[in-house]
Ligand code: PEP
């Protein structure tokens with residue numbers, strides 16, 4: 001029997017190793033022969049081989065056909081047609097790539113005439129280290145060697161090593177090792193090597209011929225992404241060759257003994273992972289592109305990296321100290337003292353930014369009057385947990401467990417789920433984790449459940465509604481959660497609850513599962529039970545629900561669509577989907593007050609929680625927690641500290657009384673404007689005892705400090721504005737004082753910065769060009785004429801020796817600030 005599924009490739013990076021791995025796993029379940037034909041280039045490859053799939057050079061929007069021939073073609077057709085339509089387009093992860101294009105280099109560096117090589121920016125950050133060359137390993141050194149292991153034995157050993165490494169790894173590193181395991185077990189690779197061996201070639205020759213053949217196919221690809229997979233093939237080949245020929249000496253153990261910047265033509269992911277990260281400071285690569293696995297790893301480990309640099313261009317600098325700036329895309333060779341000082345200061349400023357952020361991340365989320373509101377993270381898979389806590393999460397407010405069930409052909413078993421929940425709970429330490437039971441069905445179908453197709457899935461057979469039919473699946477999930485609950489503060493949340501009958505049924509199931517665990521002598525932990533409030537009817541019987549559950553979390557995404565009868569995914573009605581509708585705010589008020597009347601905890605985990613504009617309303621509503629995607633956590637904590645909780649409460653009540661969405665928006669706008677900015681003069685912008693060697697260093701540091709303080713988000717651009725003014729006329733005003741200044745869009749909070757220098761620096765070529773006191777004005781454009789007013793006011797004051805001497809001799813930052821405030825009447 002022969003069947004064919006036509007589809008269009010919707011993957012942004014085409015079919016590369018990771019999506020190919022997914023497709024291959026689904027195809028492998030069937031005995032039929034399955035081929036993928038790319039109708040654009042007529043390439044055909046086995047769908048049961050990752051490398052063959054990759055070799056079809058299938059790119060975004062290519063028309064394709066999956067040709068299935070064999071006894072189970074009918075069954076395969078049913079599964080694959082749905083899979084290709086619904087799951088395959090979603091199985092690739094977006095790769096974050098630095099935007100291409102040159103950046104303008106800062107004048108505080110360029111004024112020192114550095115010797116630079118411009119390079120492609122791959123991983124941001126500045127590195128300083130000795131230049132060490134990583135010599136290419138020529139696979140051909142194995143060509144004449146006799147293997148002491150068979151292919152199968154070598155493969156077995158490499159597989160075991162990779163599995164061990166994968167167990168110790170996490171995040172991107174783990175994903176990449178898994179992709180390498182896929183390549184190692186690939187049908188095409190295995191058939192090719194075995195084929196060459198049975199034709200009489202030595203194992204080494206067979207591997208080399210296979211690498212050459214696969215490389216040729218990949219290099220013909222029009223996709224840079226697929227070309228970059230050649231390094232992965234070489235990586236696996238090298239590991240196989242070294243394992244099969246232990247007597248051949250190849251120095252892949254490249255020992256770094258001091259802070260180093262490694263330069264290499266090709267650096268495979270395994271070679272990168274083999275470098276001692278205590279000493280590896282930066283990478284300069286000849287050929288790598290942004291999506292090569294080595295570069296993805298460099299970004300994951302915060303190692304600055306650039307590419308497009310010929311090794312010969314740096315050859316004579318081996319062993320010398322140099323700098324790499326991955327954000328600017330430069331390598332600075334033979335740095336002079338001034339150039340070295342620039343980079344060292346830039347590194348110091350970057351550390352200050354990091355320190356300011358980390359100080360902030362660990363601060364408890366609260367308003368400026370001390371009202372606490374927990375800021376938690378929404379996650380969909382285990383690896384997200386650790387990074388969510390690193391980004392300041394105070395708990396996990398929503399773990400969408402359905403993701404564990406999707407993208408596969410059978411449900412995860414109890415052990416797999418237990419491992420996943422335990423991993424998240426352990427990452428959380430003593431913070432709470434809200435595990436939502438599977439929200440499957442309706443718009444999130446699973447092939448293996450064979451749920452009926454529905455006309456109105458959002459109002460249909462989903463979430464808690466399907467649990468009675470799939471009781472074993474639900475019980476398995478509850479068992480896994482209860483067992484994992486021994487490892488942390490566990491809260492279980494049931495989605496789509498609308499009646500008391502439903503939650504009572506869930507509680508009965510929990511009792512059954514606990515009894516089973518007790519009978520089996522299987523230890524388990526305590527949990528709190530809660531529901532998602534996403535169906536508006538719940539709001540009317542909050543008093544009844546409070547008798548049944550421990551907590552609530554509002555699913556604003558669904559609650560908005562159900563309240564307003566607007567499909568959340570339908571573009572035609574998107575304009576009507578708005579959680580600022582006064583009706584929605586009143587519903588929110590009913591839920592929160594209903595919960596609070598019985599001392600129950602109530603959070604919110606829909607997208608609304610991360611909306612900065614709406615934040616004062618959510619604070620005013622009296623929620624205990626907001627849960628959101630991890631990157632929004634720190635900015636939300638920052639914004640929260642600007643609000644007064646009583647003002648937010650008044651705002652919320654006023655908004656509930658509004659007639660229209662526009663009225664609510666106008667209220668929010670007025671509220672935002674009434675919030676005070678950072679003060680113009682503040683001790684955080686005063687630097688005393690500065691050891692600057694040049695005007696460049698002074699400007700770099702003062703502008704950089706504004707970045708550290710969150711007063712500008714575009715340091716480079718602001719610095720360029722200051723220099724632009726400086727190039728028209730010098731801002732040195734004589735008597736050792738300078739007032740560099742700009743009125744710019746690049747400053748978020750208008751600021752007056754001060755630097756008092758320990759020794760004078762040359763500001764301009766004139767006689768009176770030495771400066772030891774810098775007052776920098778950076779004012780934003782909506783400050784009217786304040787810029788010139790402050791500048792001329794200062795210039796007038798500086799004529800007086802007493803004013804100058806007071807500034808030069810005051811002992812603290814605070815004294816200087818209050819003196820300037822009164823003298824300038826600010
Ligand atoms: C919600 O509905 O607001 C919610 C958080 O759940 P989901 O988006 O997963 O339906």
Ligand code: MG
Pocket residue numbers: 495534555557558
């Ligand atoms: Mg929902």
